[in-house]
Amino acid sequence: MSLTLALVVAGLVAGGVFLVLQRELTRIVLGFALLGHGANLLLLLAGGRAGRAAFIEGDGPTGGEVDPLPQALALTSIVITFAATTLLLALAYRSWEQRGSDEVEDDLEDRRIARLRDETDADLEELTDVLADLEGDTGPGDGVADVHGELRP
Amino acid sequence: MTLLLSLPVAMPLAGAALAVLAWRHRRLQRAIAVATLGATLVLAVVLAVTVERDGIQTTQVGGWPAPIGITLVADLFAALMLVIGLATVLAVLVFAIGQPGSDDDAPAFHPVYLVMTTGIVASFLTGDLFNLFVAFEITLTASYVLITLGGRREQVRTGMTYVVINLLASLLFLMALAFVYAATGTVNMADLVGRLGVLDPDLRLALSLLLFVVFGIKAAVFPLFFWLPDSYPTARAPVTAVFAGLLTKVGVYAIVRTQTLLFGEDRPSTLLLVVAGLTMIIGVLGAIAQDDMKRILSFHIISQIGYMILGVGLFTVAGLAGAVLFIVHQIPVKASLFLVGGIVEHSAGSTALSKVGGLVRRIPFAAGLFGLAALSLAGLPPFSGFVGKLALVEAGFSAEEYPIVAVSLVGSLLTLFSMVKIWNGVFWGIPEEPTPELLATPGRLHTPLLMNVSAAALVTLTVAIALFAGPLYDLCERAANDLLDPSAYVQAVLP
Numbered sequence: 001m002s003l004t005l006a007l008v009v010a011g012l013v014a015g016g017v018f019l020v021l022q023r024e025l026t027r028i029v030l031g032f033a034l035l036g037h038g039a040n041l042l043l044l045l046a047g048g049r050a051g052r053a054a055f056i057e058g059d060g061p062t063g064g065e066v067d068p069l070p071q072a073l074a075l076t077s078i079v080i081t082f083a084a085t086t087l088l089l090a091l092a093y094r095s096w097e098q099r100g101s102d103e104v105e106d107d108l109e110d111r112r113i114a115r116l117r118d119e120t121d122a123d124l125e126e127l128t129d130v131l132a133d134l135e136g137d138t139g140p141g142d143g144v145a146d147v148h149g150e151l152r153p
Numbered sequence: 154m155t156l157l158l159s160l161p162v163a164m165p166l167a168g169a170a171l172a173v174l175a176w177r178h179r180r181l182q183r184a185i186a187v188a189t190l191g192a193t194l195v196l197a198v199v200l201a202v203t204v205e206r207d208g209i210q211t212t213q214v215g216g217w218p219a220p221i222g223i224t225l226v227a228d229l230f231a232a233l234m235l236v237i238g239l240a241t242v243l244a245v246l247v248f249a250i251g252q253p254g255s256d257d258d259a260p261a262f263h264p265v266y267l268v269m270t271t272g273i274v275a276s277f278l279t280g281d282l283f284n285l286f287v288a289f290e291i292t293l294t295a296s297y298v299l300i301t302l303g304g305r306r307e308q309v310r311t312g313m314t315y316v317v318i319n320l321l322a323s324l325l326f327l328m329a330l331a332f333v334y335a336a337t338g339t340v341n342m343a344d345l346v347g348r349l350g351v352l353d354p355d356l357r358l359a360l361s362l363l364l365f366v367v368f369g370i371k372a373a374v375f376p377l378f379f380w381l382p383d384s385y386p387t388a389r390a391p392v393t394a395v396f397a398g399l400l401t402k403v404g405v406y407a408i409v410r411t412q413t414l415l416f417g418e419d420r421p422s423t424l425l426l427v428v429a430g431l432t433m434i435i436g437v438l439g440a441i442a443q444d445d446m447k448r449i450l451s452f453h454i455i456s457q458i459g460y461m462i463l464g465v466g467l468f469t470v471a472g473l474a475g476a477v478l479f480i481v482h483q484i485p486v487k488a489s490l491f492l493v494g495g496i497v498e499h500s501a502g503s504t505a506l507s508k509v510g511g512l513v514r515r516i517p518f519a520a521g522l523f524g525l526a527a528l529s530l531a532g533l534p535p536f537s538g539f540v541g542k543l544a545l546v547e548a549g550f551s552a553e554e555y556p557i558v559a560v561s562l563v564g565s566l567l568t569l570f571s572m573v574k575i576w577n578g579v580f581w582g583i584p585e586e587p588t589p590e591l592l593a594t595p596g597r598l599h600t601p602l603l604m605n606v607s608a609a610a611l612v613t614l615t616v617a618i619a620l621f622a623g624p625l626y627d628l629c630e631r632a633a634n635d636l637l638d639p640s641a642y643v644q645a646v647l648p
Contacts, residue, residue, distance in 0.1 A: 020317070020321065025313060028317055032320055032321075032324070035321075035324045036324060038328075039324050039327040039328050039331065040327075042327075042328055042331040042332075043327070043330070043331045043334070045331070045335065046331045046332070046334040046335035047334075067338075069221075069334075069340075070331070070334060073283055073330070073334070073340075076283075076287060077286075077327050080287075080290045080294075080323075081324075083294060084290075084294065084297075084316075084320050084323075087294070087297055087298075087316065088316060088317075088320070091301065091309060091312060091313055091316065094301075094304055094309050095309050095310075095313065098306050098309060099306070104310070104313050104314065104317075105310045113442055113443065113444075
């Protein structure tokens with residue numbers, strides 16, 4: 001029994017991870033729903049083998065019941081996941097309102113910094129080309145060639 | 154001592170409820186928020202004094218005995234974090250009230266801010282791994298609201314990344330909890346100390362690494378930091394300041410707590426030291442590449458986390474004492490730097506280095522505050538950062554971990570370089586493409602009093618840390634002793 005549940009957890013987590021890696025926020029929300037279910041099932045699994053009594057009967061615990069604490073933990077985590085899902089949906093809606101899509105965008109500042117680096121690289125390349133031309137004009141063996149050697153990346 | 158431990162958690166929550174009732178009355182909301190946080194800070198100081206005098210304090214909320222009940226514990230480390238954290242939270246609140254047109258205008262700000270404080274206080278005081286998860290969730294859910302408050306397009310974009318990453322970390326935490334419970338049958342930290350000790354070492358290592366990854370995402374250590382520099386700078390100044398000052402440190406607190414109490418070792422951990430070194434260097438190199446004041450400071454958050462992990466990774470009393478001292482210094486310094494960033498943005502309309510410049514004439518007081526805090530961050534004597542780094546470097550030498558000491562010194566030098574970059578770009582020089590605000594009103598500008606006062610209060614706190622470094626270090630050393638020898642902690646929780 002527990003093996004079946006373990007396989008179900010694995011399936012839920014795998015599906016969840018796949019969906020979370022998508023760019024649309026609605027898919028990510030669905031992914032989190034799957035991941036949340038996976039985590040909750042895992043908590044239940046931590047309470048012991050499946051198939052044991054869920055309630056304490058008559059005179060008190062006999063030791064054959066399932067551990068109640070993980071169920072309490074799962075209950076708490078369900079509430080938390082619910083709140084987080086609602087918040088994500090609100091964010092997705094806001095994004096759709098503003099841009100007509102709920103795709104997660106790139107970090108613009110990061111892009112700008114990366115572009116600066118590309119420009120510097122391009123400048124360096126240009127400089128190397130110019131120096132290569134100079135070298136062609138003056139011929140090898142004079143000072144320019146040394147500078148060129150130092151500059152080539 | 155029941156009330157002394159439960160009131161700091163309960164009071165901000167009650168204050169949040171009151172602030173919701175006072176929805177349309179901004180003045181009343183402000184009064185409630187300041188009064189609640191002030192009272193909580195006083196309680197935290199009383200708690201810290203009690204812990205310092207009488208040892209570890211515990212209480213069982215609801216009266217159920219320890220492994221089952223909700224345990225609240227305050228040892229010296231938790232009490233120190235509580236006092237310094239609440240002082241910073243209060244100062245940032247005053248800044249938010251003083252800043253015209255800030256988030257404070259939204260009726261949701263004060264209740265959510267107080268809820269976030271509840272979460273931070275609860276994470277410091279909890280003695281139960283699952284309640285740590287709940288406290289994290291309280292903090293994070295409030296922070297999701299704060300970071301997207303106002304709902305500007307840029308905020309929604311970065312808010313998405315922030316929420317998704319943290320939610321993923323939370324679910325990973327939950328799975329880690331399930332594994333811990335399956336292996337040991339308890340989530341009470343004091344109870345776990347004994348039960349983890351008898352586990353198979355491989356299983357123990359797996360649990361330890363899983364929890365380290367979870368808290369590593371929250372604390373933004375290498376290579377799990379990528380979400381931070383993107384999301385923090387887009388929120389408004391007070392929100393960024395309190396996030397930068399506290400939220401990542403709550404993650405570090407959890408790392409310190411779990412790695413010492415639950416998975417303590419008696420020799421330096423190579424993994425932690427390598428992670429620490431890479432976090433320092435990658436963080437500071439990222440900072441140097443940026444050209445916006447808030448983004449430079451955001452990368453510095455990451456870099457400084459490395460120093461804290463360094464202290465933990467040494468697993469010596471001196472190392473942990475240095476780490477505790479460094480965290481205590483870092484919380485107010487980081488928050489004050491971001492508050493100065495807020496003043497810069499308020500007076501010049503931007504924090505991009507190319508758009509502002511020469512502000513030393515415009516806002517001389519804030520420039521002075523920045524200078525003090527920046528030198529402290531870089532670790533120049535006689536400021537508080539120097540004391541913290543000195544303690545860490547000495548601990549590294551006595552543990553004979555020379556490479557990491559060298560890396561940390563290089564990191565410090567690069568930190569100084571990027572602080573000078575901010576100073577040259579923002580406070581000196583002439584802007585390349587000045588903002589409309591700078592063109593419209595050149596010359597000196599009046600900054601709202603409360604903004605200056607709260608930033609100055611935090612800088613004063615860091616100077617006080619440097620002045621009283623001796624007694625404070627003794628306290629940190631005692632805290633480190635307690636951390637490395639969990640028997641007193643276990644004894645206090647499970648008598």
